[in-house]
Amino acid sequence: MKIIVLEGYTTNPGDLNWDGLNELGNLEVYHRTSLTDEKEIIDRIGNAEIVLTNKTPITGSIMDACPYLKYIGVLATGYNVVDLKAAKEKGIVVTNVPDYSTPSVAQMTFALLLEICQHVGHHSQAVHEGKWEKSPDWSFFDFPLIELVGKTIGIIGFGSIGQETAKIANAFGMNVIAYNRSQSEEGKKLAVYVSLDELLKQSDVISLHIPLVEETKSLIDEEAIAKMKNGVVVLNTARGELLDEQAVADALNSGKIYAAGVDVVSTESIESSNPLLKAQNCFITPHIAWATKESRTRLIDIATNNIKQYINGDPVNVVNSD
Template sequence: MKIVLLDGYDLNQDLNWETLKSLGDFEVYSRTSVDNDTEILQRIDDAEVVITHKTPLDESVISRASQLKYIGIMGTGYDVVDIDSANNHNIIVTNVPTYATDAVAQFTFSLLLEITGQVGLHNQLVHDGKWSSVDDFTFWDKPLFELKSKTLGLIGYGRIAQKVAELANAFSMKVIFYNHRPSVAPQKWVNQVSLDELFQKADIISLHVVQTPETINLINKTTISKMKDGVILINTARGKLISENDIAEALNNEKVYALATDVVQKEPIEKDNPLLKAKNCFITPHIAWAPLETRERLLRITVDNLNAYLSGEAQNVIS
């Protein structure tokens, strides 16, 4: 059985592939062009198993990969694979839904705390000598905010959002959430609301939904207009959930106080992305998922998924 991993670089800078090598004829590529179907097909042409992290597998690729029986997505989001096409060709697709829950929730709060506490800015100012030059024992160059009693609105209420809710409760925040289907909040301090109500009430909005045709550009000029003036937005989900031109305009006219995002629509970020010049915009390079512990877990569950498939009892199947 031939196993091909299309994009191992982001994962294996400090890991190894011995567990995958033990399962078959294993071939790993550091990178595969996301825009070159010919290259993708050449690499997976005789493979029964393909593992991908961010390399897209669309209808044109899946329909021509004659030996392909299994696609393992090394991640939670599955927008990189045409699931309908895979189903039509009787190809099993699995993902890793829970490997980074704690890490992404932690990073979500890291972004929020950076906005409200301005640690990075003031650390740099101190090192630049500003504290040494002031007359008082203290100074601040940007407003600082207390989270207590602020309302956090979570769009989506899966595992990561629920973990973020727990962290928010520890900071004595009020927590509301919107979910596309009714959910029963396990804690009395969390309330489910409509999307419009969330936009109207939330001081901080954090995105935790998957990318689908319905959620692309969910945050746009119209939905932004429904939000409180001075709202803070956090995005550790997918870049395409936000219209970048619309949010840049809202940042520049101060309708939105700040955006902190770990993701953008086109990654790596392009030099002309409007967010790069927008006011009060914090951008990190898609690293919320990347602590060593989470990547070790990701690899382990990817191997477990493949072993389950080989034993005839596939798990974490996307349909």
Template sequence: MNIVILDAYTLNPGDLSWDVLNKLGNCEIYDRTLPNQVVQRAANAEIVLTNKTILTSKEISQLAKLKYIGVLATGYNVVDIEAAKARDIVVTNVPSYGTNSVAQMVFALLLELTKHVGLHSEAVKFGRWSNQADFCYWDKSLIDIENLTMGIVGLGAIGAAVAKLAAAFGMSVLAYQRNPKPTPNVKHVDLETLFKQSDVISLHCPQTLETQQLINVQSLALMKTSAFLINTSRGGLVDEAALIKALETKQIAGAALDVLNFEPPNADNPLFKLDNCIITPHIAWATKTARQRLLNIAAANIDGFLTGDLQNLVI
């Protein structure tokens, strides 16, 4: 089998081994692939792996040998599913590889919003502590998260992991889920109640027509002025213009975003200028442990395809 990986670098910048894939076929590995390079590079491929490189109906129709598309992520909106289905091309994804990694990042971001560890560390290195008359100081108010209310939008695997950590920190947990099931230490509520009562709102739902710009002028207006928003899910869940205004006017206390509307973002994104907004470069998923798990599952998906034991099918 000829296997082509179109955008390998983010999964494996050099700290993982490709052996699990090399054992399954002849692998051609590209760090990055531009849209106009897809057809040429994958022309002889029976199996194509992609993370963010888009496979439209145009590319799929020109790849005559293609039998299988493996998405190196959970979301599979980079593939024209209908075009693949019309060609009887198998499409798989990799769910649940980074559950703990993302959940931990939620609390890394929340603790930075409330404890300002990075901010104070940098200030100390620039001499602020050395020049103090007292034994300690703080540049921003420090907030305990115990007894605060965590509101989780989307209680799938990651949302449930966040809920478990929140309970361990002594937080109350509200959650909104389209089809709620009884969950320990979680109270299921409607979205309006969640927005109104939560001290922290963490987004863990897929980006769909229904959830596009879920965080908007109206939902922000419902939130407490002391509330924090955390998004480690998809950038399109947030109306960035509305969030910028809410942060500028202190309508909410702060936000921490691991994802943005456009990635990579423009250098002049107004969010970068706000001192009550933390931004990280879409890395919640990217611990070495999570990336190794992703690679192993992707290889197992291909092995299942080759042996007739299909798993993690999208179609």
């Protein structure tokens, strides 16, 4: 059975291996594949029965041109890059990889928050530049330092990542409130559920952990920001388009939002015109919350098991079965 990985580099830049997939078939791994050139995508899939993708779209027309294709595995949790309707009509199984990055994304959320609170990178650089050595005082700091104990964090989206973030927040002595479309008993042990408006009004820190759908696009816009406390911190490790980036940049520059920490932006890789690049006190990382070695190992392991289960006639993590 021929297995094609269309874009393997971000998942495995060389520090991991594809041994498990090699055992399941004739494996061919491409570092990168065009997101827009359908001919290249079709040529690379060729007569393969199984293809793995992350951001490379698999459209109905690509499926038409690849008649041997029987299985599409998405190397991510989100699967909007695949035309699910077309796949179902053609009997092609589509799977995703859920929950592989939960600990890493929650950890990154607090990495951003702690950098905002302590400015570790800035102060380390200041020391190396000699500013502490030249200081007349034994302690040197030139940014406000913030303690998290007693602060209220509002978590929008209280699934596995939101709840993992809540566990860390509780360990820091924060008050945790959450907004989610549904409530669970497990969630009630970690946070107090509130309405979205109440969360926006009460939170000192707001952290986003919801999927991007039509209803959540630009959720944090000018109207939402107006409901927030002055000096709020906004964190986004979910999807870039959850933020109206211009509205957030304006709020950062006015001081309404004290700081923002974002690991995702609306267009990736980031464009020079993105207003967040010129906003004050905005910390931007290049979509790395998911990318710890442990997380990527889980990703490959789960994707491999998905294919193994499919070959055995008992597919799991199927997203187009309904």
